[in-house]
Amino acid sequence: MSGRLATAFAKPHPALVAFVTAGDGPTPAILDALVEGGADVIELGMPFTDPMADGPAIQAANLRSLAAGTTTAGILDIAKGFRTRHPDTPLVLMGYANPMMRRGAEWFANAAQQSGVDGVICVDIPPEEDDVLGPALRAAGIAFIRLATPTTDAARLPAVLADASGFLYYVSVAGITGKQQAAQASIAEAVERLKAATDLPVAVGFGIRTSEQAAAVARVADGVVVGSAIVELVGAHGKDAPAPVRDYVASLAAAVRNTTKEEA
Amino acid sequence: MARGKRGRNRLSLSAHHAMSPRVMSANSYRTQPDERGHFGDFGGRYVAETLMPLILDLETAYRAAKNDPAFQAQFDDLLEHYVGRPSPLYYAERLTEALRESAPQGKGAEVWFKRDELNHTGAHKINNCIGQILLAMRMGKTRIIAETGAGQHGVATATVCARFGLPCVIYMGAKDVERQQPNVFRMKLLGAEVRAVESGARTLKDAMNEALRDWVANVHDTFYIIGTAAGPHPYPELVRDFQSVIGREAREQMLSRIDRLPDLLVAAIGGGSNAIGLFHPFLDDADVKMLGVEAAGEGLDRKHAASLAGGFPGILHGNKTYLLQDDDGQIAEAHSISAGLDYPGIGPEHSWLKEIGRVEYTSVTDAQALDAFQLLCRTEGIIPALEPSHAIAALTKRAPEMDRDEIILANLCGRGDKDIFTVADALGVAI
Numbered sequence: 001m002s003g004r005l006a007t008a009f010a011k012p013h014p015a016l017v018a019f020v021t022a023g024d025g026p027t028p029a030i031l032d033a034l035v036e037g038g039a040d041v042i043e044l045g046m047p048f049t050d051p052m053a054d055g056p057a058i059q060a061a062n063l064r065s066l067a068a069g070t071t072t073a074g075i076l077d078i079a080k081g082f083r084t085r086h087p088d089t090p091l092v093l094m095g096y097a098n099p100m101m102r103r104g105a106e107w108f109a110n111a112a113q114q115s116g117v118d119g120v121i122c123v124d125i126p127p128e129e130d131d132v133l134g135p136a137l138r139a140a141g142i143a144f145i146r147l148a149t150p151t152t153d154a155a156r157l158p159a160v161l162a163d164a165s166g167f168l169y170y171v172s173v174a175g176i177t178g179k180q181q182a183a184q185a186s187i188a189e190a191v192e193r194l195k196a197a198t199d200l201p202v203a204v205g206f207g208i209r210t211s212e213q214a215a216a217v218a219r220v221a222d223g224v225v226v227g228s229a230i231v232e233l234v235g236a237h238g239k240d241a242p243a244p245v246r247d248y249v250a251s252l253a254a255a256v257r258n259t260t261k262e263e264a
Numbered sequence: 265m266a267r268g269k270r271g272r273n274r275l276s277l278s279a280h281h282a283m284s285p286r287v288m289s290a291n292s293y294r295t296q297p298d299e300r301g302h303f304g305d306f307g308g309r310y311v312a313e314t315l316m317p318l319i320l321d322l323e324t325a326y327r328a329a330k331n332d333p334a335f336q337a338q339f340d341d342l343l344e345h346y347v348g349r350p351s352p353l354y355y356a357e358r359l360t361e362a363l364r365e366s367a368p369q370g371k372g373a374e375v376w377f378k379r380d381e382l383n384h385t386g387a388h389k390i391n392n393c394i395g396q397i398l399l400a401m402r403m404g405k406t407r408i409i410a411e412t413g414a415g416q417h418g419v420a421t422a423t424v425c426a427r428f429g430l431p432c433v434i435y436m437g438a439k440d441v442e443r444q445q446p447n448v449f450r451m452k453l454l455g456a457e458v459r460a461v462e463s464g465a466r467t468l469k470d471a472m473n474e475a476l477r478d479w480v481a482n483v484h485d486t487f488y489i490i491g492t493a494a495g496p497h498p499y500p501e502l503v504r505d506f507q508s509v510i511g512r513e514a515r516e517q518m519l520s521r522i523d524r525l526p527d528l529l530v531a532a533i534g535g536g537s538n539a540i541g542l543f544h545p546f547l548d549d550a551d552v553k554m555l556g557v558e559a560a561g562e563g564l565d566r567k568h569a570a571s572l573a574g575g576f577p578g579i580l581h582g583n584k585t586y587l588l589q590d591d592d593g594q595i596a597e598a599h600s601i602s603a604g605l606d607y608p609g610i611g612p613e614h615s616w617l618k619e620i621g622r623v624e625y626t627s628v629t630d631a632q633a634l635d636a637f638q639l640l641c642r643t644e645g646i647i648p649a650l651e652p653s654h655a656i657a658a659l660t661k662r663a664p665e666m667d668r669d670e671i672i673l674a675n676l677c678g679r680g681d682k683d684i685f686t687v688a689d690a691l692g693v694a695i
Contacts, residue, residue, distance in 0.1 A: 049464065049595040050580060052473040053312045053480065059463055072592045097310055097579040102593030124310045124579065128300065132584075149314040151483055156317055174314050175481035 004090035004118050005143060005166050008040045009201035013257040014218040015040035017203050018249055019094065019227030021047055021061035022078055023070025025234040025241045031082050033246035034230075035089050038253025041203075041223065042082070043121065045231075046075055046095030053123045055178035057228040060235060072099060076115045083116025092119040092145065092166070097133070105136035112142055119143035119166040127159045134163055143167075148194055150174045150186070157197055167201040167223060168194060178228030181207030188220040211255035218259035226252055293547035293622055296613060301497020304619060306612035309496045310579045314480045323498045325403045330505070335398060342394050343509060346427065349391075351510075352379040353517035353673075358643040360663070367664035375663055376526065377676040378514045378542065381648065387678035388510060388538045389420035393489060395506030397424040400487035407482065408432045410489045411475040413440055413468035413534075414603030415447025416649075416678060417491030422456035424489075432456040435474045437467035440603060447682060465597050468607050472581055492535025493611035496582030500612050507541025514673060515545050526673035528662060529554045532654040533625070534569070534605035536614045538677035543623060553624065556614060557658040559600035560627035567599035570627040571610040572618050585612040601630035601690060602650035604678070632657040634690055637680065649678030650686065 008015050018039035020030055024047070034042055047065040051058060075093075082091055093100075093112060100108050100122060112120065120142055125133055127146065137144045143166025151174055152160055161168070170190060172182040187204055194202050204217050205225025217224045226249075233248055234241040296303045301323075309319055329335040343349040356375045364372030380388040400408060408430050412418030418434040425432035434451055438460040441448055451458050464470035479488045493503040518525055529546060531539035533556045546552045561568035568574060571586040578587040580595060588596040588608035598608040617623040628636075633650055636657035640648050648656060655674045663672055680687070688695045 048593075050469060050473050052476040052581070055477075056463075063464070066594060098587070098589065098595070099593035101579060102576075102589070102591070123312055124582070126309060126311060126313055126316045128309050128316070147313045149312075151314050151317045153317060156320075160313065171314065174483055176477045179481075 004088060005041065007088070008090050009167060009222055011040065014221060014259060015201070015203065015223035016214070016249070016253050016256045017041040017043060017205070017223050017225040018230060019043040019045060019225065020230055020234060021045040021058060021065050022075040023047055023065035023068055024061040024231070025237075026239055027078050028081055029242040030234060030245055031078070032085065033242040034249055035086050037246040037249025038257070039089075039249055041090045041092065043092045043094045043225070043227070044075070044079060046072070046093055046099050048096040048099055051096065053176055055176040055228060057178045057232045057235065061231045064235070072102070076111050079112070079115040079117050090118040091116065092121060093117050094121040095123070097122055097124045100133065105133045108133070109136040109140040109142060112137075113140040117142060119145050121145045121147070121169060127162065130163060138163070138165065145169055147171050150182070150190065157194075161198050164198065164200060167203050168198055169225065170194060170202055170204045170221070171206050172204050173206040175206070177206060179207055181213055184216050187217060191221050211251050214252045215255040215259050218256040224252070224256055294544060296616065297497060297501055301501070303500070303613045303616035305577070306584050306615040307497055307500055308584050309582065310584065311496045311582045312480060314483065315496070318483045319496050321403070326399060326498050326502050329399055329402055335402065338398060339395055343391065347384045347390050347394065348382065349509065350513040350517070351382050353377075353514060353521065354379050356644050359640065362639070362643050363660055363663040364668070370668055371664055371666065372668050373527065373663045373666035373670040373672050374668075375659060376671060376673045378510060378673060380510055380538065380675060380677045381646070381652070381679035385416075385420050385423050386681065387416050387420070387649065388507060388541060388675070389417045389491060390423065391509055391541070392491070392503050392506045392537060393417070393420040393424045395502065396487070396489040397428055397430070399502070400430070400489070401428065403487065405485060405487035406430065407486045408489055409435065409475050409478050409486055410491060411435045411468065411471040412491065413437070413471070413606055414682065415440070415444045415451065416604055416682065418456070418458070419447055419450050419454070421489050421491070422451040422454035425456060426454045433478065434458045435461050435471040435478070437465070437471045438462050439466040440468065440471070444603065467597070468603075469581075469595065476581070491537070493537040493540045493613060494535045494581065494583055494585065494609060500583065503537050504540045504544055504613060507537050508544045510538065510541040510675060511543060511545035514542060518673070524671070525549055525552050527551070527553060527666065527670040528672045530557065530655045530659045530662070530672060530674040532557050532605060532651045532675075532677065533610060533614060534559070534602075534607050534651065535609070536611035538675050540611060540613055542675045543617075547622060554622070555658060555662065556623055556625045557654045558610075558625060558627040559602055559605035559633075559654055560629045561599040561601070563629055564627060567597070568627070569598035569600040569605050569607060571608060572614065572625045573627050575608070577615065580609055583612045585615045586610050601633060601686060602654065604649070604651040605654065626658055628654045628657040630690070634687065636660060637687060646676070647680035647684070648676055649680045650683045651678055652676045653680075
């Protein structure tokens with residue numbers, strides 16, 4: 001497993017995981033702002049024409065990015081630049097299977113590895129189809145991060161956890177990104193169930209946008225993922241997005257860092 | 265007309281009647297997909313984790329239904345008395361003669377049609393909708409969603425929802441809503457809620473994305489009736505099975521009418537459900553050739569919808585298949601005059617049949633389809649939909665190259681009433 005991801009989740013406070021869509025706005029400066037604001041892990045979204053698991057905010061960001069001419073090569077360059085500027089902050093690519101698989105799994109895994117990428121989250125490759133991408137990523141030393149959801153029942157969980165690495169991403173809502181947040185009680189219960197089944201850190205995402213929500217989730221999870229709210233700021237501020245993004249992430253980071261992890 | 269028995273392509277009935285898809289030899293083309301839903305390299309279950317448990321439940325429920333004589337009996341009963349099956353098998357005598365006029369001496373195959381445009385709602389789509397809504401009710405689902413492009417699958421879904429009293433939401437690209445108002449109104453008359461999709465390119469693929477977004481948020485009570493033989497496993501298999509009534513009937517009708525099988529099957533392909541429905545029951549008849557016809561739109565070097573001819577394997581909407589896409593895997597916009605073929609992908613079984621060479625695939629432009637549309641109107645008194653007009657265009661090329669005692673069977677999978685405004689517009693006629 002990537003040393004950077006392990007280190008990020010070994011900090012005394014829960015990790016703040018910040019998502020932004022590559023190529024929407026001045027991405028390198030926005031990534032710097034995420035780190036300055038206190039994000040512990042960066043998820044860099046690879047735009048896709050058909051983001052069927054995403055809500056309106058990230059859909060719009062995908063289309064803005066593609067309209068601006070974003071390419072896979074460009075995204076890998078952004079990652080490479082980030083790695084040079086921030087040698088210690090883990091970077092995870094997140095997106096859909098088709099852009100990742102277009103030139104073949106080995107090509108993608110090697111290109112990601114050479115760009116300093118620590119992990120990959122692919123929305124539409126479930127464990128049942130792991131063999132198309134998972135082995136190539138793992139061979140390149142990149143974590144293939146699995147997702148668990150409210151519909152992942154006990155019978156299915158072992159399949160999700162088999163070959164999981166990096167961290168486990170708990171999608172707290174059965175739905176698309178950027179909509180409502182799940183009830184705190186259900187999140188706590190789900191994380192407890194997941195942590196009983198794996199030693200991997202568990203990060204929780206979907207629908208988290210306020211400091212209060214982030215702090216509440218941080219009390220029960222190893223990581224808090226915030227995406228749509230950041231992407232909306234980028235949409236609203238465009239080229240001027242880095243400053244408001246930094247301030248917003250700083251408010252989330254303060255909330256998360258003031259939280260004491262409850263040891264399971 | 266009295267028809268003698270032909271020498272060519274005659275077969276032993278007993279041998280064929282003994283075959284059933286699941287007990288045939290390892291060389292059969294009819295045993296796909298494998299247990300993971302793969303047709304060779306294609307197909308599969310490329311969906312978000314939230315949907316995986318539901319997809320697995322659906323597979324279990326479908327296996328049980330398939331083995332339940334009561335399910336099959338209810339399906340057959342509805343197809344007979346509600347849909348109007350079996351659809352006729354029809355020898356298109358004047359079209360055959362018209363094509364023989366330009367054929368060399370001794371050439372000019374007979375053209376026959378499977379008349380699925382005579383089904384209730386005017387297309388083959390209803391066969392699949394009947395099967396899926398019975399499955400939905402069997403699974404205890406109480407809400408139906410579907411995507412639609414031209415509106416044919418939306419109308420068929422709204423129809424079965426009205427028939428069984430289930431609430432129904434149809435996702436349709438905003439651009440398609442604008443250009444297919446009659447079908448939008450039909451769906452509303454049938455009690456469906458039509459949601460115009462403003463995201464992306466505002467056409468069929470975006471409607472499918474939006475239906476998937478609805479489904480992922482409502483997995484507990486909602487069944488997604490996918491309209492073509494694509495999507496995550498087990499959809500390509502179950503849609504094929506429900507549509508295979510077309511090919512099973514056609515095969516029996518051919519044998520009982522003229523005691524032989526056709527030499528060539530022809531069908532149009534968007535997602536490919538009418539084509540796989542016709543082809544599948546014949547796949548192990550080695551002497552029956554098959555031709556799938558994609559939409560070449562304005563031409564393969566311009567805007568088109570021919571995924572096999574102009575695409576590459578990729579992953580979209582739950583399955584691995586040929587897709588129109590760029591070098592970075594971004595999905596391209598498809599174009600066809602036929603909204604039902606206007607999709608940048610194709611069902612995974614067709615991708616497999618292409619790769620193994622069992623089925624030949626070709627493509628036909630908007631202009632060629634329009635010519636064929638008019639040819640059938642005038643020679644046979646049948647107004648075909650623009651989708652099967654692509655199949656008709658392809659067979660007008662093949663028939664004059666084949667012997668007079670050979671037989672082409674094409675699937676007339678939809679009627680053209682819905683298309684008269686599009687055709688008038690293309691012909692420069694104001695109505």
